[in-house]
Amino acid sequence: MRYLSEYRDPDLARRLVDRIRDTATRRWTLMEVCGGQTHTIVKQGIDEVLSEAVEMIHGPGCPVCVTPLEQIDRALHLASRPDVIFTSFGDMLRVPGSECDLLQVKARGGEVRIVYSPLDAVEIARAHPDREVVFFAVGFETTAPANAMAVWRARQLGLDNFSVLVSHVTVPPAMVAILEDPSCRVQGFLAAGHVCTIMGWTEYEPLADRYGVPIVVTGFEPLDILEGMWMAVQQLEEGRHEVENQYVRSVRREGNRPAQDLVARVFRAVDRGWRGIGTIPASGLGLREEFAAFDAELKFDLGHVRAEEPVACRAGDVLRGQIKPFECSAFGTECTPERPLGAPMVSAEGACAAYFNFGRLRQPVGGAV
Amino acid sequence: MIVPSTLQGPSCAVPHVERQRVQLGHGSGGKLSAALLREHFLPRFGNRYLHELGDGAVLPLGGDEVVLSTDTFVVNPLEFPGGNIGHLAVHGTVNDLAMMGAEPKYLSVGFVLEEGLELDVLATILDSMIEAARACDVEIVTGDTKVVERGKADGLYVNTTGLGHAPGGFRPGPRRARPGDAVLVSGPIARHGMAIMAAREGLAFDADIESDTCSLLPLVAALRKRVGDGVRCLRDATRGGVASALNEIASASDVGILLETSPPVPGPVEAACEMLGLDPLYVANEGVMVAFVAPGVAGSALAALRAHPAGAEAVLVGHVVEEHPGIVALRTGLGGTRVVDLLPGDQLPRIC
Amino acid sequence: MCLGIPGRITEMTDDLGLAVGTVDFGGVRREVCLEYVADEVRVGDYVVVHVGFAISKVDEEEAQRTFRILREMSELDDLDWLAEVADAAEAVEVPQPGAGS
Numbered sequence: 001m002r003y004l005s006e007y008r009d010p011d012l013a014r015r016l017v018d019r020i021r022d023t024a025t026r027r028w029t030l031m032e033v034c035g036g037q038t039h040t041i042v043k044q045g046i047d048e049v050l051s052e053a054v055e056m057i058h059g060p061g062c063p064v065c066v067t068p069l070e071q072i073d074r075a076l077h078l079a080s081r082p083d084v085i086f087t088s089f090g091d092m093l094r095v096p097g098s099e100c101d102l103l104q105v106k107a108r109g110g111e112v113r114i115v116y117s118p119l120d121a122v123e124i125a126r127a128h129p130d131r132e133v134v135f136f137a138v139g140f141e142t143t144a145p146a147n148a149m150a151v152w153r154a155r156q157l158g159l160d161n162f163s164v165l166v167s168h169v170t171v172p173p174a175m176v177a178i179l180e181d182p183s184c185r186v187q188g189f190l191a192a193g194h195v196c197t198i199m200g201w202t203e204y205e206p207l208a209d210r211y212g213v214p215i216v217v218t219g220f221e222p223l224d225i226l227e228g229m230w231m232a233v234q235q236l237e238e239g240r241h242e243v244e245n246q247y248v249r250s251v252r253r254e255g256n257r258p259a260q261d262l263v264a265r266v267f268r269a270v271d272r273g274w275r276g277i278g279t280i281p282a283s284g285l286g287l288r289e290e291f292a293a294f295d296a297e298l299k300f301d302l303g304h305v306r307a308e309e310p311v312a313c314r315a316g317d318v319l320r321g322q323i324k325p326f327e328c329s330a331f332g333t334e335c336t337p338e339r340p341l342g343a344p345m346v347s348a349e350g351a352c353a354a355y356f357n358f359g360r361l362r363q364p365v366g367g368a369v
Numbered sequence: 370m371i372v373p374s375t376l377q378g379p380s381c382a383v384p385h386v387e388r389q390r391v392q393l394g395h396g397s398g399g400k401l402s403a404a405l406l407r408e409h410f411l412p413r414f415g416n417r418y419l420h421e422l423g424d425g426a427v428l429p430l431g432g433d434e435v436v437l438s439t440d441t442f443v444v445n446p447l448e449f450p451g452g453n454i455g456h457l458a459v460h461g462t463v464n465d466l467a468m469m470g471a472e473p474k475y476l477s478v479g480f481v482l483e484e485g486l487e488l489d490v491l492a493t494i495l496d497s498m499i500e501a502a503r504a505c506d507v508e509i510v511t512g513d514t515k516v517v518e519r520g521k522a523d524g525l526y527v528n529t530t531g532l533g534h535a536p537g538g539f540r541p542g543p544r545r546a547r548p549g550d551a552v553l554v555s556g557p558i559a560r561h562g563m564a565i566m567a568a569r570e571g572l573a574f575d576a577d578i579e580s581d582t583c584s585l586l587p588l589v590a591a592l593r594k595r596v597g598d599g600v601r602c603l604r605d606a607t608r609g610g611v612a613s614a615l616n617e618i619a620s621a622s623d624v625g626i627l628l629e630t631s632p633p634v635p636g637p638v639e640a641a642c643e644m645l646g647l648d649p650l651y652v653a654n655e656g657v658m659v660a661f662v663a664p665g666v667a668g669s670a671l672a673a674l675r676a677h678p679a680g681a682e683a684v685l686v687g688h689v690v691e692e693h694p695g696i697v698a699l700r701t702g703l704g705g706t707r708v709v710d711l712l713p714g715d716q717l718p719r720i721c
Numbered sequence: 722m723c724l725g726i727p728g729r730i731t732e733m734t735d736d737l738g739l740a741v742g743t744v745d746f747g748g749v750r751r752e753v754c755l756e757y758v759a760d761e762v763r764v765g766d767y768v769v770v771h772v773g774f775a776i777s778k779v780d781e782e783e784a785q786r787t788f789r790i791l792r793e794m795s796e797l798d799d800l801d802w803l804a805e806v807a808d809a810a811e812a813v814e815v816p817q818p819g820a821g822s
Contacts, residue, residue, distance in 0.1 A: 003727035010702025045705015090717035117773025249784035358707035637748025
């Protein structure tokens, strides 16, 4: 596949690995923000082959993993209603709520449908005027323009049976929360390439400055990750802390303006809870009042939903980069992909699932370090 | 504000794991399927034949040995690029018998038809079945049909049960893999699953992908002729993909498997997998098998497969190892290792 | 996040005011909303697609950058390697055939 496969060349990858090893005079600690990047790193064994030069801490860049428990429970409630067709991206279906997950609601007769694009959900609403269609609008800034367009389009088409359950989060506030944490060990960041395709990187310049950390906007293929890591290590070796762009084939400094504009029209910044981390002010997106008719939280009675997290789950510590998944005593024992305690074990790109599915040969399970 | 007339929230009695009902994941060929088998079927039905957990059962009958296998086919849509449920129903059971080293002779067929199914569609499926049966040299000798109400059966469900003859001396079986054995994959993977997905509402995309449904008999015959008892295990990689088939054998034989090469994935299939975030190793096939052969005959086995059009792209993907018994691992291009585990249920398309 | 893969625009059209098109991902084609890149793309261009939306046009010139850097790297590596070989050859006394014992 053009513009994809060539970034997986193993010979070039090995060259970059060698180059990183040669450049590093000591071990550096980097955080990759995005779950898609975590997936590539663990699946390819990048952290394994570079472990003497770089420690990778996996950040909270998994919107599925950080969706607050209350939102999952609200989704489950809506999906259980006989008058609702509940539509969602595939990743959300196995995320555990307080008592079960969307797949189990489906088993019990709830109509739950996977869609690829939010516009597909709008189509379903158009095709079924007698049913209420709710779309689970999760994601980072990358997905916000798509979700915004779905709402915009529903309004344009005059649909009164379409609404969205919003659980959008934004990256820079989360990075600040991580950097402000006194136990933060992160010395440099690989910023999420597709988030920056939308937003550009101007928001990261003050962060690099204030906290003295290099931030490299990085793509998702092995060569992208390795090149991004190399650029970050070079900065650290040279004592620089700037924002650089590795993912030049897709990201420009100003980002995608039309996308930013529609997001700003449809959404506004709100405080948002991050599952396992807590509430981060102004870190989320909510629908503007003008679009209240499309807000599932206003349209349906969801006030009674309460949320309860299992005690053993240390998702928060994993998502903040404090521990590695295998350092959690439940990892691989009580908590496995088929019986997950928390979202990072369920979601395909959650750090715990990535380690369990790909990395188990390297690390013991059950809390041994 | 819409207030529901009956306030029924989620009321799962047991946290997190739905212990009371069957889920779709139980049919995926992954861990849930294995658990269902282990916890419900084996304790009740288990006997020395069933416990072998082969694709079929080798049974003594009147001084001879026969092989019996059954499979039920549930697919939506009924017709898809490359075939229909009728092709799957014949090839699926023929292939299960072939994986046991048997020569299939007879099939029985059981149908559950949905009220409202168009008779033209039924005719197409039946025509495909008889055509496939003739090509595989099997006879459909008995059958049954039931009809259920509109809304059940997705149009049509079909079960086929096959009976075959097991020639002596050729008994591949899931427990026979040994360290050092070579692991082969007979051809390009993930075609069937992605052909089906392309036709599904909500994920619809247009693709140059056709199901690979076919009989594996010719490939098995070629292996048997060239390598004979050097073939340790054969398994057709259906639901759950190549990854699941390899895991089943690793588990049954209590050995580790280390993969060094990926099986071939056709361009459009790869593109479709990328689009949905799916790993081709876990996507269903209907015309691919994994073969474990003794180390000395790997070259001959590959040559035998490649001489046949359906095996032209056969590859050696790895070896059986002593380390990490029960676990399938893959060496990445960078020299790292990753585990290729059974998934809990079906792979889900992802956005992240 | 997020899964975004590159594909080539094969068709551009309008669906009730929304700019849409068909994108080919190497044998797989899907309808994609082009509203966010409409001003800068035409048929034949490559775009990165996330959940059915084109979020950027692939900058084909910049796409080569990684490979340019790696090529330069390997040229330097080759020069280094040659230098190392030269140094090593000087340091070793190579016995001449036919020399006395």
